[in-house]
Amino acid sequence: RSRAAADVRASLRALGRARSDRAKVDGIAALVRMTRGHEAKWLVKTLPPAMQGVGISLEATVLPCLGRAALVRCKGPRVAKTDLQRAGKSIREAYARRGDVEVVADAVLGVIRGGESDFHGALVEALGRACCLAPGVPPAPMLANPANSVKDAVARLLKYKKGTTVIGRYPAIAVERKYDGQRAAIHRTASGEVRIFSRKNDDMTAKFPDVVEYVNAAAPRGVAFCLDAEIVPVGEDNKPRPFQELSTRKRVDVASAVVDVRVRVAIFDLLWLGAEDITSRPLVERRRALKAAFGPPSRDVCYADDGCADVTVDGDDDEETIMSALHDAVDAGTEGLMLKRLDAPYEFSAGPRSNAWVKLKKDYLDGLGDSFDLVVIGGWRGQGRKNKWVSPVLVAARDPATGALGSVCRVMSGLTDVFYRDFTTRVLGGEIVGDRRPSGGLLRNGPAPGVVTGETCRFWFEPRIVWEIKGADLSLSPVHKAAAGLVHSQRGISLRFPRFLRERPDKSVRDAATFAEVAERYRAQSNVSK
DNA sequence: CCTGTCTGCCCC
DNA sequence: ATTCTGC
DNA sequence: GCAGAATGGGCAGACAGG
Numbered sequence: 001r002s003r004a005a006a007d008v009r010a011s012l013r014a015l016g017r018a019r020s021d022r023a024k025v026d027g028i029a030a031l032v033r034m035t036r037g038h039e040a041k042w043l044v045k046t047l048p049p050a051m052q053g054v055g056i057s058l059e060a061t062v063l064p065c066l067g068r069a070a071l072v073r074c075k076g077p078r079v080a081k082t083d084l085q086r087a088g089k090s091i092r093e094a095y096a097r098r099g100d101v102e103v104v105a106d107a108v109l110g111v112i113r114g115g116e117s118d119f120h121g122a123l124v125e126a127l128g129r130a131c132c133l134a135p136g137v138p139p140a141p142m143l144a145n146p147a148n149s150v151k152d153a154v155a156r157l158l159k160y161k162k163g164t165t166v167i168g169r170y171p172a173i174a175v176e177r178k179y180d181g182q183r184a185a186i187h188r189t190a191s192g193e194v195r196i197f198s199r200k201n202d203d204m205t206a207k208f209p210d211v212v213e214y215v216n217a218a219a220p221r222g223v224a225f226c227l228d229a230e231i232v233p234v235g236e237d238n239k240p241r242p243f244q245e246l247s248t249r250k251r252v253d254v255a256s257a258v259v260d261v262r263v264r265v266a267i268f269d270l271l272w273l274g275a276e277d278i279t280s281r282p283l284v285e286r287r288r289a290l291k292a293a294f295g296p297p298s299r300d301v302c303y304a305d306d307g308c309a310d311v312t313v314d315g316d317d318d319e320e321t322i323m324s325a326l327h328d329a330v331d332a333g334t335e336g337l338m339l340k341r342l343d344a345p346y347e348f349s350a351g352p353r354s355n356a357w358v359k360l361k362k363d364y365l366d367g368l369g370d371s372f373d374l375v376v377i378g379g380w381r382g383q384g385r386k387n388k389w390v391s392p393v394l395v396a397a398r399d400p401a402t403g404a405l406g407s408v409c410r411v412m413s414g415l416t417d418v419f420y421r422d423f424t425t426r427v428l429g430g431e432i433v434g435d436r437r438p439s440g441g442l443l444r445n446g447p448a449p450g451v452v453t454g455e456t457c458r459f460w461f462e463p464r465i466v467w468e469i470k471g472a473d474l475s476l477s478p479v480h481k482a483a484a485g486l487v488h489s490q491r492g493i494s495l496r497f498p499r500f501l502r503e504r505p506d507k508s509v510r511d512a513a514t515f516a517e518v519a520e521r522y523r524a525q526s527n528v529s530k
Numbered sequence: 531c532c533t534g535t536c537t538g539c540c541c542c
Numbered sequence: 543a544t545t546c547t548g549c
Numbered sequence: 550g551c552a553g554a555a556t557g558g559g560c561a562g563a564c565a566g567g
Contacts, residue, residue: 148545163547182541185535200539226564247541247560385547385554392556412556472543475558496542497543497560 001222008034057184064088066108069529073112074119086120089350096140096350097327099201103130107325124280129395135224138197140349142228142269144338144357149365150319150326153339155360157313160355168358170314174283175325177334179266180243181232184208186215186265187272190224196231198349207249209256210362214265214300220293228269229474230304233261238299240333240527244475248406254519267294268304271346279346283356286346307332326360332486333527336361351457363472363497370495370521371470372513373504375409377448378457382420383431387421388431394457397482397513399449406482406492406515407453413471414500427461451494454479466507471495474522481514483522493518 011030047351050484055094067087071079095104133139147153157173184204185197194212196205205212211231214290228341233246241261249261270290271279278286296308308325311318328336337360344356363369372400374395382391391412415423424431429440442462447453451460454477476487477494484492504511521526 044558062557106541180542198541200541204541243542244559249561252538257559386556410557416545416546471557479557480558494558498557499544 019258024387033399035396041061058414060062062101063091063104066105067091068403069111070108070123071119074115083120084229087123089159090120090124090127092350094131094407095349096175096348097133098137099406100137102467107131113341116496133226133272133279135187135226135272136193136195137516138185138187138195138201138226140201141183141185142347142357143349143353144340144359145353145355146364147339147360148361149359150322152320153322154313156358157339157341158354160468162342168322170312171250172284173311173313174287174305174338174340174342175308175311175322176340177266177306177308177329177337177362179230179232179304179527180335181240181246181263182229182265184229184231185209186211186227187226187228188215188219188223192222192274204251207251207254208263209254211265213256216300217389218294221294222275224272225270225273225274225293227267228271229265229267232264232266234264235262235529240266242473242475242525242527243492265301266304267301269346279348279498282343282345283340284342287342299370304338310339317496322360326362330362331526336364361472363470369470369472370474371468372495373466373507373511374468375405375463375509376427376461376465376468377405377407377451377453377463378460379427380458386420388426388433390432391420391429392457393413393423394453394455395467396451396453396463397515398509399515399520400510403450404446404515405451405463406484407451407455407473407480408493408518409480409495409498410455411467411498411500413498417467427465428459437501438526452481452484454481463509464503466509466512468504469495469498470499470501472497473525474518476522483519484518486515487522 008031011027011034047170049254064084067090068079071083074418075083075219091104091108094099094107098104104127107126110130111119111122111126114122135137145156157171160171174333182204185201186194187197188194194205194215195210196211197204198204202451208231215227230349231246233241233243235241245261246263248258267290269283270286270293271277273289278289287305297303305503307328311321322339323420329337339355339358339360344354347354347356372467374397377392378394379390380392381387382389392412394407394410396405396407398404421431423442427441428438428443430438432438437502438459442464444460444462447460448463475494475496476491478491480494481492484490487493
């Protein structure tokens with residue numbers, strides 16, 4: 001044992017000295033070879049993310065290597081780049097349809113053994129046969145591209161060219177509400193078993209016994225299907241509640257009788273019905289089949305396009321139409337809109353997000369959504385690329401009555417490298433070098449007087465700098481303390497998806513957002529009970 | 531048994 | 543989730 | 550245009566320690 005420990009130690013030391021990718025891969029390989037069975041998994045978990053990325057990512061490495069291996073076996077050691085790309089694409093698409101490396105690998109092995117002369121034809125045929133969509137086996141869900149304005153959304157939709165049956169001269173677009181819940185692939189097999197999968201295809205069936213009942217009640221009898229849907233927390237009025245409430249549901253051993261957070265299922269796509277894969281059919285047809293099969297909306301199951309009307313983007317007044325639908329959607333307590341080409345097939349997310357689906361959230365738009373001027377009060381040392389800089393940064397709102405500074409959130413998104421360098425120099429007196437403790441700038445020994453937070457910062461600053469921070473919405477926080485006591489006895493108010501917009505050198509701490517303002521904006525959210 | 535901390539191919 | 547960076 | 554990196558809030562569960 002001591003012999004093995006010494007070997008491991010020596011290998012870790014060597015890995016620490018490694019500079020090139022080649023050396024890192026060799027170092028990791030040496031360590032992995034020392035492991036038995038599950039030990040490898042735990043070894044890999046201990047490596048920093050940058051090292052884990054070296055040579056062992058499934059999508060980026062394992063799948064392409066499978067293609068290369070097959071090419072080498074079938075066509076010899078000299079592999080053309082185009083062949084490699086073709087094979088890689090086929091394999092990635094197959095994996096998106098059926099996320100099971102074993103099935104994919106078996107199909108590829110079959111091609112190698114078959115020794116066909118038409119390698120690519122044989123590969124496509126074998127993968128198509130083995131990796132077909134099937135109820136009970138969740139594919140990688142189709143993803144939407146974000147748009148930062150209505151104009152941008154329309155431009156993206158027009159750019160999409162893969163549609164096969166453009167209706168009329170201009171593309172018809174489905175408008176749907178973007179509910180703030182959990183994405184769910186809801187499958188029912190031919191034997192009648194219902195399974196619910198998350199966006200990353202984790203089995204969530206145990207968490208949603210009520211959803212199983214709702215969907216079984218709405219579905220046609222004795223038919224298999226694959227639905228795409230959003231599970232949304234709702235109140236007694238059947239209106240959306242904050243996402244935060246959905247996550248308080250138990251995840252294991254849930255009996256539908258004791259579910260405390262009621263949900264509604266907003267369905268929006270149908271991939272399979274009866275014995276047929278309909279993903280290659282255009283959305284118009286899939287949606288028609290969906291509504292024919294599942295009937296009118298009910299208390300428990302609705303359609304994401306309820307309350308919306310399709311639009312045709314002909315450059316006429318579609319921007320106003322969409323903007324007005326966006327405001328309606330936000331008033332109804334949803335995040336915004338999904339805009340979808342009605343002529344596009346369902347595209348499993350192998351690679352880039354499709355422009356056939358575009359998401360338009362209110363907070364992406366300038367002038368909409370919540371933004372606050374907050375005081376910089378502390379921070380930590382960044383990891384990896386940001387090791388020389390302060391990242392993330394803790395920001396706070398203030399209470400004019402007491403002088404308290406209650407933390408709102410950490411921020412890192414939206415900060416550029418150039419800004420980091422300048423900011424770090426201002427608050428620490430220079431970039432962070434080695435293990436030396438910085439001293440200078442606005443650095444303090446502890447939190448400034450009045451600071452209230454559940455966070456423990458590595459660096460605390462003199463409260464001087466004001467930043468404008470934007471978020472999607474406000475939540476009640478167990479760690480952040482802004483406005484604590486105003487809407488909840490202990491919990492403060494925090495920002496979801498915070499990002500830095502700009503520094504406000506024109507503002508002093510006295511001009512920063514107050515607890516009262518933050519509390520008011522929290523209460524003004526349409527899904528918060530008053 | 532209670533509490534504090536850490537983890538999750540977590541959810542967003 | 544969001545955003546920035548480098549290719 | 551795309552992949553990769555570095556990170557956000559917040560929850561239930563699991564686990565460690567008293």
